[in-house]
Amino acid sequence: MTVLDTALDPRDPAYLEGRSSTLQLLAELEAVLDQARAGGGEKWVTRHHARGKLLPRERIEMLLDQDGPFLELSPAAARGSEYPVGASVVTGVGVVEGVECVVIANDPTVDGGAVNPYTADKIRRAARIASVNRLPLVNLVESAGGGTPAGGIARELSRLTADRVPTVCVIFGLTTGDAAYLPALSDYTIMVRGHAKVLTIHPQPVRGTANGHSGVDVRATPVVPAGPGGPADQLAEDERDGLRLARQCVRRLNWRKHGPPPRTPDPAAPRYDADDLLTLAALDPAGFEPREVLARILDDSDFDEFKPGSATVVAGWGELHGYPIGVLATPGSPCSAAEAQKAVHFLHLANATATPLLFLQHHGTAGEQEPDARHDAPLVHAVAKSAVPHLVLTIGATDAERPVDRSDEPRFQFSWPTKGPAPADDGVIDPRDTRTVLGLCLSAVHSAAVEGAGHVGVFRP
Template sequence: MTVLDTAIDPRTPAYLEARGVVLERLARLEAALDEARAGGGEKAVTRHHARGKLLPRERVEMLLDQDSPFLELSPVTAGGTEFPIGSGVVTGIGVVEGVECVIVATDPTVERNPLDPYPLEKIRRAARIASANRLPLVNLVESAGEAGTGGPPPAGGLARDLGRLAIERVPTVCVVFGPTRGDDAYLPQLSDYTIMVRGHAKMLTIHPQPVNGSAKGPKVRSAPTVPAGVTGPADQLAEDERDGLRLARQCIRRLNWRKRGPLPRTFPPSPPKYEADDLLAISGGVKAAADDPREILARILDGSDFDEFKPGHGPALVAGWGELHGYPVAVLAGTGAPHTAAETQKAVHLIQLANATDTTLLFLAARFGPTEIEALTMSTVPHLAVGTGRAGDPRFVFSWPADEPAGGDDDGVIDPRDTRTVLGLCLSAAHSAVVEGAGHVGVFRPGKVDL
């Protein structure tokens, strides 16, 4: 066991200044989250509630097991653009009947702009996360307006993502609370189990033949509201929204779903020996930690225990082994400096060893070059990332607060103090699938890297 030490002094002016900068950014992020949670605005929300209907986050809360966490993904998508912040879609990972699921809930109080690409991107990302991590997908669907009253035709990319789940035998459940149109129409049509709320659900039926016999693409027609006593395309009819959510939980309970990856190696895990609150100053660039990612590891790894790999080679990259919430991880953490041949060699060697030992790779602020990325493309163990972008195709990628409250090319901007918790939830989700390394991710030789 190698317990990390720390050089941070929380009493210094530099620490307090860096911490204050990040707290200010977090306040802006919270304001953006409040705007996303407000949906289509007070008037639209009041009208929706007056109809006896629930908002998307209320539906999600009622679906989940009591007191279980919900990891919302990309909650402020489209922030800083001309389109609605949050995109009128809630996506995330939560526990339903003891099973970790990906959940998609559309917001009927938010009118869709046909030119807005973010809602479709957010739903497709959720479907890909469900596929990569073997997580059942639950869709809670209701579109703004009436089905068949316009909007863009459903996109083929979403159909491919949902179709991939069927091929991989990852179950999908859909509850239809009201009209569906546009991209939303694919969610009930391509789900294994479809539940419709009596008197409210209205679905589009999608026909694959060309429109008007010439133009290629799906033909979309509106199916009538499901009346009493008629099942229509529904597998089950719900009497109201709460009954629909009860039936969805019932579907998940009957899946007989089991994780295929190993359980945590250590339980209960030991907490880090240093305060997570220090991550505010670290993410703000306090000098004592800016050049040493070990300061981050000391605050997220179990027991602050980290066995460093090749510590005397390539100082711009820290590599090694630890556990996070009991799950073994292989860590590649950068300092921001460019990688030389030594760092590249170290990274490729650790990627190779992680695959040989079926160990998840964790990237922290690492910037990879072409050789490292090529090695990562051959890696088949899960990849998790914080502050790296999508290099290496991580299962989940998050960032710490940036200058603006909008998320970029990631699954969300997170409070640095929540890093350990968020990564723990992602590790648990990733272990729903088999965790198995590739047989070959490159050949390591002293002084040289071959792929």
């Protein structure tokens, strides 16, 4: 066992300054998250509750196991855009009847749950996570359609059937647009009596419109009510009953993980305080030391470094919440030929042993030296061929013109708060929550079989 050392001194003024800087960024992030949780505002939330209906996060809370974790994805989506923060939908990974599931819940207090471009992207990402990680999907639907083409949502959800990933759909109210096709795309459909209505709209060409001009008159098919003749497999008396039936559906799936359980059932906590990560999050690439991060997230701060001594690329093995994991840490600066070769060799070993990988990367600002394609290409090729699950944690600002990472469609991707633009990923997290978030991700990816690709590239001279 190799226990990592730490050099951080809480009495150092730089330590306190970095901690204060990160806390300020977290306070700004919390304000944005409060906007997302507020939905359409007090007026619409009050009206929604007055109708005896639940908010999306209330529905999710009742769906999940009591005191179970919920990893919300991209809660601040659409921040800074013309659309409401949160993209009028809540997505995430939670536990239902002991089964890890992806949950999607429309927010009907925001434009009736209408779909905008950010909503579509967020739902597609959630469906993709369900597909690649083999996680059952539960859709909590109440959506007034939208003014943006969202056909990609239906396509992504239909792939779940091909991948034999079960889907459960609970319809709580009026549902139109692409969401109206969810009952046909789901294995189980539950509708709330007296509230759930499905309305499909088909544009039909006509000779003229009301203003005398030719064009397309949008005509709607009749509303399909919840009843024996409708698309429902089960009828719920109210929203709480609908969520109870959804839990019952998940329980009857008899779902089992295909991946191995944690190697260590009762892992030891890191030996160093996670609060130190607030300071590490504020460091620039030149002062960033990945081993300091690993000492605060790996079980027992135990890290077996692969080919130690490199100043740029750090690679090695450890466990996180009992799951074996390989870590490949890179800064924003380019790799040398020797360092790229080391990384390719490490990727090969991770695939040969079917060990999930954590890419820990620090990106600086623009103006840094561009990578040498002669050295970078073999590494990019090896990453592309790697078949083990990839998790990504990005630290520092990113430049829009440079690649965010080399991870090639990671299973999950998070970042720490930064003063610059954050990468498009599954969310910005509090550095102190890193170990918990990565542990939830590792548990989720093990719902699918964890397999490697064997040889992924040339790693010897």
